[in-house]
Amino acid sequence: MxxxxxxxxxxxxxxxxxxxxxxxxxxxxxxxxxxxxxxxxxxxxxxxxxxxxxxxxxxxxxxxxxxxxxxxxxxxxxxxxxxxxxxxxxxxxxHDGASPILTVSCEPSLAMRWLMPRLGAFRNANPGLNIDLRLAGGPVDLLADGCDAAIRRADYGISEHYVATRLWAEHAGPVCDPGCWENILVRDLSNARWLHTRTRPDAWDVWKRASGCTATPKSEQSFDHFFFALQAAVNKLGTAIGPLPLVYDDLKAGRLIAPHGMAPTGYDYVLITLDPPNAAPGSAQGRDPRISLFFDWLMAAAGDMDHGVLPASEIDGVTP
CATH class of the missing domain: 1.10.10.10 (Winged helix-like DNA-binding domain superfamily/Winged helix DNA-binding domain)
Structure with missing residues (x-):
């Protein structure tokens, strides 16, 4: 009835x-x-x-x-x-396009080591839009989590209900403090302490396959989170696999070096949204101007990274 x-x-x-x-x-x-x-x-x-x-x-x-x-x-x-x-x-x-807040979920290590240091510049350039940053990784439910967009390393299946827009390809390689490399016998990775993380336990194996390296470590140490392994490398505790752009600022400042360059991991970082960030205005799905603004800024910020932090021959073809 x-x-x-x-x-x-x-x-x-x-x-x-x-x-x-x-x-x-x-x-x-x-x-x-x-x-x-x-x-x-x-x-x-x-x-x-x-x-x-x-x-x-x-x-x-x-x-x-x-x-x-x-x-x-x-x-x-x-x-x-x-x-x-x-x-x-x-x-x-x-979540109204006219809202002054854009809620973004982001991989913790990427957020802490690359995104957050740049959000001040975003705020200065876009004073009318505040980024509400949520730290999370893996699968995301935008509606349930109350988020407008998410930045993820696309190493898992993303629901067909979302639009995943590629931001940049991930490249990674061994990184360490310059002094550590100088002290490693004949500068051979086999003489280094390899730093691992339980959240990405295959990082070294992925890099070895991509680079053709056959070295084995003299000693090893594991950390609970990827962020800690990278910080341990900065603190001269050993050599970790550091992906761009997570280690870009440390490489540029000279806190870390990448003596073997960077190799593609086969994974991309993507922006996950309910509608394409660059959809045409008036399209059937519409366009959220806040997401478009944030997407354009992300692409510009990534494109502004200077590959001069590494020898050109070691990052040939790398586009962050």
Whole structure:
């Protein structure tokens, strides 16, 4: 049977926030303070609901109130409904193309070692748009996570419901402190301590296959996260596999060197969105101007990286 003409048996909707606050605090006075109402206004709102429903929602004793079983049920339903409305309104405003906030989920190591140091420049160039950065890796659910876009290393299957726009190809190679390399016997990787990470345990094997290297380590050490392995290399603890652009700033500043250059890993970094960031205005899917702005900036920031941090012969063909 169609529900088009069904009449909802709801109490006055304006009274529900007062009931929810009174029930949550178990106090009409505290609810009145929270909502900037009078005690009498809260009491009348609750009475309206009780009269409409024909049940008692509160037990009243000596100026104190307790929820009845019916009140407990209504509180659960009301809180769920009000929270849902609040989240929906926030989501609509946040993900509106005119919103001043763009929520971006980003691989933690990429965010900390490359993106975050550049967000100040983005803010200066685009003062009307704030980036709300969330650190996360792997599969993403943009809607459930409340994100507009995500930056990921495309080493897993991305849902067909999303658009993955390529940002740059990943290149990686061994990186270490210049002093460490000078102290390694005859500058042979077999004499180095290899730093590993449990979040990317095959990094050395991938590089060896790509570069044709057959060396084996003199000693090894593992870290819980890729970021820590790279920081350990900066701190002269050994040699790690460092991908561009994660180690670009350290290479440029001379904190790290890449004595064997960089080789392609076969993976790309991508921007994951619900619609193409460079879609034409007025297209069927439309275009979010915030995502387009951020995408264009990402591409420019990556393109501005100076490959002079490595000998040209060692990064021939590398486009970050």
């Amino acid at each position: 169609s529900n088009i003409h069904r009449k909802r048996r709801l109490p006055p909707l304006a009274s529900l926030p007062a009931f929810e606050a009174a029930a949550r605090h178990q106090s009409f006075s505290r609810a009145a303070e929270e909502l900037h109402l009078t005690h009498g206004a809260v009491s009348r709102a609750v009475a309206q609901i009780e009269e409409r429903m024909g049940v008692q929602l509160f037990m009243r004793r000596n100026r104190r109130v307790w929820l009845t079983p019916a009140g407990e049920r209504l509180l659960k339903a009301t809180a769920t409904a009000l929270d849902g409305l609040d989240h929906a309104m926030e989501d609509i405003q946040r």
